[in-house]
Amino acid sequence: MKPLLPMKVALVTGGSRGIGRAICLELAKNGLYVIVNFLSNQKAAEETLELIHEAGGRGETVCFDVADQEATEKSLEALLIRHEAIDILVNNAGIAADSLFVLMSNEEWTRVLNTSLLGFYNVTRPVLKKMVTRSQGVIVIISSVSARLGHRGQTNYSAAKAGLEGACRSLASEVARLGIRVNAVAPGLIETEMIQAIPKTMIKQIIPMGRVGLPEEVAKVVRFLCFEDASYITGQVISVNGGMI
Numbered sequence: 651m652k653p654l655l656p657m658k659v660a661l662v663t664g665g666s667r668g669i670g671r672a673i674c675l676e677l678a679k680n681g682l683y684v685i686v687n688f689l690s691n692q693k694a695a696e697e698t699l700e701l702i703h704e705a706g707g708r709g710e711t712v713c714f715d716v717a718d719q720e721a722t723e724k725s726l727e728a729l730l731i732r733h734e735a736i737d738i739l740v741n742n743a744g745i746a747a748d749s750l751f752v753l754m755s756n757e758e759w760t761r762v763l764n765t766s767l768l769g770f771y772n773v774t775r776p777v778l779k780k781m782v783t784r785s786q787g788v789i790v791i792i793s794s795v796s797a798r799l800g801h802r803g804q805t806n807y808s809a810a811k812a813g814l815e816g817a818c819r820s821l822a823s824e825v826a827r828l829g830i831r832v833n834a835v836a837p838g839l840i841e842t843e844m845i846q847a848i849p850k851t852m853i854k855q856i857i858p859m860g861r862v863g864l865p866e867e868v869a870k871v872v873r874f875l876c877f878e879d880a881s882y883i884t885g886q887v888i889s890v891n892g893g894m895i
């Protein structure tokens with residue numbers, strides 16, 4: 651039997667469902683070994699891995715809460731021993747907990763900020779340290795149109811996503827000379843469980859293209875940013891939103 655060639659390794663947080671699953675598949679189809687992170691939905695994570703295998707790719711699932719610093723550190727330590735390095739990191743895990751600001755609970759504020767922003771910090775730092783020693787690596791952050799456009803009930807979510815975009819620009823300038831690129835993708839409304847509660851009539855009114863996007867349409871832009879075609883792009887936020895200006 652032929653030995654398996656070493657593959658470049660990608661870690662996708664929140665890879666079990668929605669946009670994260672599409673990113674996992676897109677990267678696996680393009681030759682990366684994909685680590686599918688998830689929070690609690692093991693069945694969905696295994697389905698993602700199954701789809702990767704069906705597409706001829708390789709990968710594994712790993713459960714940890716990106717908002718939990720200790721758990722994330724432990725999981726990444728183990729992953730970095732096993733894989734030596736993570737070449738590509740996609741910070742995709744994110745949640746929404748919409749509520750008018752005056753009615754928002756401390757828990758709704760903290761949970762959203764902790765998943766997106768603290769999660770980015772918890773996952774990126776250990777992975778980046780290894781990237782720095784190897785002078786190579788790519789980081790992609792999944793932001794949102796809500797970082798830029800205000801939406802009622804999304805003060806927590808907008809704050810988290812705008813924070814990520816700021817972090818993206820600063821970190822990109824910090825590590826550019828080390829051969830590491832950092833970019834963000836800001837989707838508009840994408841067909842996943844996250845937007846199930848939004849009425850279809852409203853979607854047509856707010857999106858110039860008159861339809862929601864597909865997870866695959868976001869994943870293709872992420873894939874572009876991960877490979878050599880994007881070798882001179884860093885510190886950017888790329889919108890994928892059907893024309894929401």
Ligand code: NDP
Binds near residue numbers: 795840844
């Ligand atoms: P989904 O709700 O479909 O999936 C969320 C994913 O994140 C799941 O894999 C979930 O894991 C994982 N996750 C949630 N919390 C954590 C955590 N604390 N630690 C680890 N993993 C976690 O979301 P989408 O695919 O719609 O969204 C993906 C990203 O895209 C998010 O950052 C979101 O903010 C952003 N986005 C989405 C838009 C949309 O319209 N859908 C628009 C703009 C941005 P599990 O399956 O175990 O629960």
